[in-house]
Amino acid sequence: MTGNSGDDTPVDVTKGAPQAETGATVATSTEHPPGAAERAAPGSRQGDFGIDTTARTTGQALRDYGTRLRSGELGSLPALLGLLALFILFTVLDKGGVFPSLLNLANLLQQGAGRTIIAMGLVFVLLTGEIDLAAGTASGLAAALMALHLVSGGNMLGAMGTTVFILFVVVMLLAAALAAFLRIWWAVALSVVAALLLVVGFPQNAWLEMLLAISVGVVIGVLTGFLVAKVGMPSFVVTLALFITWQGVILQLIGDGGTLGLRDPVINAVANGNLSTLGSWLLFVVGAGGYALVLLNRQRTRLAKGLVAQPTGLVLLKIGAVVVLGAVATYLLTQDRSPGLIEISGVPYVVPIVLVLLVVGTYVLDRTRFGRHVYAVGGNREAARRAGIDVVRIRASVFVISSAFAAIGAIVYSSKVGSVSPAAGGGNTLLFAVGAAVIGGTSLFGGRGRVSNAVIGGAVLATVENGLGLLKQPAAVVFVITGLVLLVAAGVDVLSRRRSATAGR
Amino acid sequence: MSEPILQLRAVSKSFGAVRVLHDVDFTVRAGEVTALVGDNGAGKSTLVKCVAGIHPIDGGDILFEGNPVTVHSPADAAALGIEVVYQDLALADNLDIVQNMFLGRERGRSWLLDESDMEQAARRTLASLSVRTVTSVRMPVASLSGGQRQTVAIAKAVLWDSKVVLLDEPTAALGVAQTRQVLDLVRRLAEQGLGVVLISHNMADVFEVADRIATLYLGRMVAEVPTKDVTHGQVVELITAGRSGDLGLARPEAAGVTQ
Numbered sequence: 130m131t132g133n134s135g136d137d138t139p140v141d142v143t144k145g146a147p148q149a150e151t152g153a154t155v156a157t158s159t160e161h162p163p164g165a166a167e168r169a170a171p172g173s174r175q176g177d178f179g180i181d182t183t184a185r186t187t188g189q190a191l192r193d194y195g196t197r198l199r200s201g202e203l204g205s206l207p208a209l210l211g212l213l214a215l216f217i218l219f220t221v222l223d224k225g226g227v228f229p230s231l232l233n234l235a236n237l238l239q240q241g242a243g244r245t246i247i248a249m250g251l252v253f254v255l256l257t258g259e260i261d262l263a264a265g266t267a268s269g270l271a272a273a274l275m276a277l278h279l280v281s282g283g284n285m286l287g288a289m290g291t292t293v294f295i296l297f298v299v300v301m302l303l304a305a306a307l308a309a310f311l312r313i314w315w316a317v318a319l320s321v322v323a324a325l326l327l328v329v330g331f332p333q334n335a336w337l338e339m340l341l342a343i344s345v346g347v348v349i350g351v352l353t354g355f356l357v358a359k360v361g362m363p364s365f366v367v368t369l370a371l372f373i374t375w376q377g378v379i380l381q382l383i384g385d386g387g388t389l390g391l392r393d394p395v396i397n398a399v400a401n402g403n404l405s406t407l408g409s410w411l412l413f414v415v416g417a418g419g420y421a422l423v424l425l426n427r428q429r430t431r432l433a434k435g436l437v438a439q440p441t442g443l444v445l446l447k448i449g450a451v452v453v454l455g456a457v458a459t460y461l462l463t464q465d466r467s468p469g470l471i472e473i474s475g476v477p478y479v480v481p482i483v484l485v486l487l488v489v490g491t492y493v494l495d496r497t498r499f500g501r502h503v504y505a506v507g508g509n510r511e512a513a514r515r516a517g518i519d520v521v522r523i524r525a526s527v528f529v530i531s532s533a534f535a536a537i538g539a540i541v542y543s544s545k546v547g548s549v550s551p552a553a554g555g556g557n558t559l560l561f562a563v564g565a566a567v568i569g570g571t572s573l574f575g576g577r578g579r580v581s582n583a584v585i586g587g588a589v590l591a592t593v594e595n596g597l598g599l600l601k602q603p604a605a606v607v608f609v610i611t612g613l614v615l616l617v618a619a620g621v622d623v624l625s626r627r628r629s630a631t632a633g634r
Numbered sequence: 635m636s637e638p639i640l641q642l643r644a645v646s647k648s649f650g651a652v653r654v655l656h657d658v659d660f661t662v663r664a665g666e667v668t669a670l671v672g673d674n675g676a677g678k679s680t681l682v683k684c685v686a687g688i689h690p691i692d693g694g695d696i697l698f699e700g701n702p703v704t705v706h707s708p709a710d711a712a713a714l715g716i717e718v719v720y721q722d723l724a725l726a727d728n729l730d731i732v733q734n735m736f737l738g739r740e741r742g743r744s745w746l747l748d749e750s751d752m753e754q755a756a757r758r759t760l761a762s763l764s765v766r767t768v769t770s771v772r773m774p775v776a777s778l779s780g781g782q783r784q785t786v787a788i789a790k791a792v793l794w795d796s797k798v799v800l801l802d803e804p805t806a807a808l809g810v811a812q813t814r815q816v817l818d819l820v821r822r823l824a825e826q827g828l829g830v831v832l833i834s835h836n837m838a839d840v841f842e843v844a845d846r847i848a849t850l851y852l853g854r855m856v857a858e859v860p861t862k863d864v865t866h867g868q869v870v871e872l873i874t875a876g877r878s879g880d881l882g883l884a885r886p887e888a889a890g891v892t893q
């Protein structure tokens with residue numbers, strides 16, 4: 130099986146006569162000095178990269194995409210097709226017509242959002258080839274602290290007991306010191322915030338409580354990251370140990386059999402509230418408009434600089450698809466979907482929350498130096514080290530990001546449930562999150578994956594759960610089917626890897 | 635044009651109990667190609683990695699442009715203007731050609747990389763190496779042939795405004811025409827005033843491009859001689875026995891060298 134046509138030709142069959150040294154100097158448009166090779170071969174031409182200089186047509190681009198698929202770069206395609214199939218399947222099977230109802234679809238978004246957000250953070254860890262088994266219970270711990278503060282009316286010292294309280298503050302300050310040692314400054318700041326929020330003892334306030342949850346997530350991430358990246362323990366062992374540890378801490382905070390109710394309008398609205406109709410359409414305009422602007426701008430600059438750009442037709446097609454789908458979804462979600470008298474309408478808050486995290490996460494991974502280095506560490510850690518990348522810092526940072534996302538996910542799922550129990554974040558929360566990332570196309574071997582993978586995979590798993598629930602299937606069936614979906618996804622990952630390995634060199 | 639630009643003085647390096655480099659002296663001169671030869675396991679790659687800041691040295695000094703320097707990390711070496719093509723290439727398979735070439739030294743701001751600038755610079759450099767079979771600089775390195783990967787690794791090293799380039803068996807995976815390109819490049823780099831170190835097992839290549847030949851034998855530098863003063867046969871003897879006539883190790887010592 131050959132890969133992209135022409136790639137397999139060994140280099141030595143080039144018509145490799147030494148290029149004519151015309152002596153004309155290459156006009157270097159940048160302020161960077163020309164490299165050694167450029168100075169050594171001033172007369173060389175740039176026109177040597179077939180498709181690099183000539184724009185492709187939409188048809189060619191689609192054919193290239195086909196070639197890439199055949200050579201094993203499947204990305205999110207299997208998951209998207211699976212999602213489509215599941216929708217059709219459940220719509221047909223659910224005789225009551227509940228599954229495709231707007232109420233249920235909005236509910237599905239709200240149900241799946243929390244764990245999807247945890248999965249989005251996990252993508253960063255998976256990209257470096259590590260695993261964070263503790264993300265689930267870490268999220269539970271963040272939720273527990275948030276709920277404890279709410280329930281105790283801000284008296285954390287009283288709610289925790291002196292010993293536990295002091296331990297918490299000490300650990301938070303320790304995390305701040307470790308983060309400073311690792312030079313992850315934003316984590317230093319948030320660890321200090323966590324300690325301050327505990328010590329200052331502010332009165333009950335939903336926003337500060339959510340900030341507390343997120344900064345607790347950061348503290349946890351710093352501890353994990355330090356042990357894995359600096360001490361050098363395998364992430365599997367560290368996070369397995371911490372998984373159990375955090376479960377114990379949650380139990381200590383909430384007490385066996387207890388639950389902490391989240392009776393606060395702001396926290397309740399996170400997963401249960403909706404944007405107003407105006408807000409929904411504003412979200413559409415900002416979201417779809419922003420997407421169009423980014424794509425068109427990139428297209429314009431690349432064409433202006435004479436670089437290969439995607440065919441303009443294809444770009445317009447993508448923008449058109451997003452605009453139409455976004456408009457339809459917004460229109461439907463702004464209709465009244467309540468079966469009763471009280472109107473329920475508007476895009477659920479979880480949609481903008483997930484979208485913002487998706488955009489930020491994707492931007493960080495695709496456009497920033499940090500993101501580039503995350504991929505490099507996952508692809509070849511030694512090469513990254515030799516390129517002068519601070520591998521320890523990158524590996525620690527991804528755990529901080531993962532735990533911070535987990536805390537945000539915890540806020541969302543706790544809001545949906547309305548309370549925090551000792552089981553929060555335990556059970557299969559983490560496995561669902563890992564599964565979501567993998568189903569969406571993130572590789573467990575590191576180096577391949579995107580934040581959007583987690584969103585798509587999270588949607589698949591939420592749909593399976595929701596659909597089977599509506600079909601009155603017992604939990605046993607739901608678990609078995611969810612497991613099989615994951616198995617298939619992992620299988621696709623391995624097969625596509627093998628395929629790209631053979632189709633490659 | 636034979637200023638020593640990079641000098642090693644009595645550099646030694648051990649991995650655990652195994653002494654890999656014994657008091658090695660080595661000089662790289664600006665504007666010259668110095669070939670570094672030696673049998674498998676002689677310590678050539680280790681020497682290069684010590685200069686590149688990957689392995690800390692246990693003893694001895696490294697002088698750059700006459701001044702003693704400490705190279706603690708690859709970034710230090712790059713800051714001095716030392717570039718290395720590693721024997722194992724050190725490319726990240728999941729990144730594309732441009733991303734690999736600029737890895738660790740991306741252009742643009744930390745929060746917004748300048749992709750088009752990097753892409754154009756990468757294309758210019760690859761073009762100067764006369765790479766013709768790579769269809770796009772945005773192809774992931776995983777989908778390149780072995781020789782193409784090696785070319786990318788070389789391009790990555792000569793992309794910078796560097797002063798010393800060390801190439802660890804850069805032509806091992808290359809075909810005839812591409813080897814020609816690399817050898818020409820090596821010569822041209824030296825003509826530009828760079829200090830070039832070429833590690834190779836191919837004596838014909840060494841004799842074609844090198845001004846001086848340095849021979850490592852079981853971790854010892856046994857000879858550093860101008861190419862024109864030695865024959866193929868002598869160099870092969872130096873590599874295999876550490877001694878050739880009055881070159882290399884003195885006779886009585888030779889018996890004790892076997893570690």
Ligand SMILES: Nc1ncnc2c1ncn2[C@@H]1O[C@H](COP(=O)(O)OP(=O)(O)OP(=O)(O)O)[C@@H](O)[C@H]1O
Binds near residue numbers: 649652674676677680
């Ligand atoms: N990281 C390491 N840890 C332990 N021993 C090492 C390490 N790297 C190299 N060595 C040992 O050092 C010696 C020299 O290795 P080196 O790679 O420098 O040889 P070389 O001259 O480059 O050989 P070749 O021509 O095969 O590339 C070998 O005996 C090798 O086993």
Ligand SMILES: [Mg+2]
Binds near residue numbers: 678679721802
């Ligand atoms: Mg070697």
